[in-house]
Amino acid sequence: MPTRKENSKDLIDLLRRMWLIRAFEEKVSALYAERQIVGLLHLGIGQEAVAVGTCSLLRPDDYVFGGHRSHGHALAKGADVNRLMAEIAGRATGYCGGKGGSMHIVALEAGFVTATGVVGGTIPLALGAAFAAKEKKQGQVAVVFFGDGAGQAGPFHESLNIASLWRLPVIFVCENNGYAEFTPLSAHTKVERLAQHAKTYDISSSTVDGNDLLAVRTAISKALGKTRAGTGPVFVECLTHRLRGHYEGDPAKYRELSQLTQWKSKDPVARFTRLLKSKKAITDNELQAIESEARSRAEQAAEFSLSSPWPAEEEVATQVTADLP
């Protein structure tokens, strides 16, 4: 349960944010199936509660870093729907003018500093933003999202050590979705709960149900309390599952159907909806309006993107360095 009493308006707003991400990614998936969007796409459908539960508590000037599965993180931090989808579609109107793409989103105006195509690669970057924030004393924190697969990478361990040593205001959000590509966590490490590593480095940590929006919010809210107070980093492990394949087009044969069914029953959007209904915090009409508004925003983003121009040819080798021409 959240630390402060949430009123229904706040709760409905959280649902709205999750729906926006869900509708956005379902639209991206549909466009990919039609070959209107190409590339290597990793969707976070099923993991929206982590993104929204975390980013809904952040300040606009807090720094967020993501990975290869980060459309939802950027949206949750406030990235513009149109510019984000246009970027994924490789258009000139995208956040990065089409030079970044799905795995390298940067939406600086929203405080989404960068994603990366290198697993674990942004964990050190978040430390750097936290280091700068600490030096500037403006109270910002840095948050980095990464998967369980990153937990066996060197930079992960080096980063936990340094963040702890220097008491950096960084929150590590590990989305433990049980798989790295096609391989279950148990085949990559004997360490079942990645929060265990935080203990090694003397970092305060918790493991929560990542499909329970309010549980994520509670953990992040506590983490922010500590981090903003200057006591150093916090590690939050969110147990979750992706409902799509590793990438669009992955038939995910490595996953038992029963497992998928079980996780579908814990779909964070449906689950939070049930909670709101049981609390009588939302009506069926309101629910429908939220879903259709999200879907229409995704449709509009698709129209905007597909009607946007491709980047101009000469853009291929501009902005290689930050020099004035």
Add this chain to the structure above:
Amino acid sequence: MPEQTYLEAIRAGLHEEMSRDSSVYVLGEDVALGGPFGVTKGLSEGFGVHRVVNTPISEGTVMGLAIGAATAGLRPVVEIMFIDFITLAMDQLVNHAAKLHYMSGGQLKIPLTVRVQCGISGAMGAHHSQSLESWLAHVPGLKVVMPSNPADAKGLLKAAIRDDNPVIFIEHRGLYRTRGKVPDGDHLVPIGRAAVLREGKQVTIVALANTVGVALAAADELAGGGISTEVIDPRSISPLDVETIVESVKKTSRMIIVHEAVEKGGIGAEITATVQEHALYYLDAPILRIAAPFAPVPASPSLEKQFLPNQACIVKAVRKLFG
């Protein structure tokens, strides 16, 4: 103009930039204690250990941290103790520092300086003697400079720190104790501009870092034999000052490139290809490279000596060009 050693000039450059701009931070192993060569000696006393930061031995993560700090408004200077260990930070340098400006469509800037020491000297063997500059120069988005004297060391370092891009500043440890005049005041050397250190008419020698001194000595010797030699120090290998080199070759019609890195795939290959594109018909002889053999750097002092390009081989190669 006061005389300084190469090492003192670098230290003075760091000191001046840290005084001028409070967003400049120095990070690296033992830097707050002066570092193994003493370059950062005294800095932590002047600026505090919060700006001259000792790091654990985590090159990759420290590099990433510096890149992240650069996205958030700092101008970090990271020291990598030996260029051999930049291998551990290559992921962050190549995938993030070099590309974030481009991949973000210009939203992000990475004003990062990486000070790294290289060079063959002191029989330190294969893990403390490499020359990896051409790896770095191959990556779009990274600038790479290699000063050969105290004045350039100071001026290029200050320019690197003020640059809004990642700049790899390669220091040659064989030069740390060499002395030279360093201009007073706010001395800056623009990145991407070569220096013609000796003018000549019949052959151009392009040399890097420690080999510049060797090339100048060879030029003296050749002058005794009646061969007029021009010596160019590119100073920056990315961007490379193609114009200065090409103009020189058009004048002299002969060129030799000298570096400590292995010949195969070295920066000499890039210079050769560029010069033939722009000045093939001016050439009276093939372009020669004098560089290390395609082997790791040996530890034995006698083999190390053999490994290095020396004055005698430069003189011999130039004479060969004249038939």
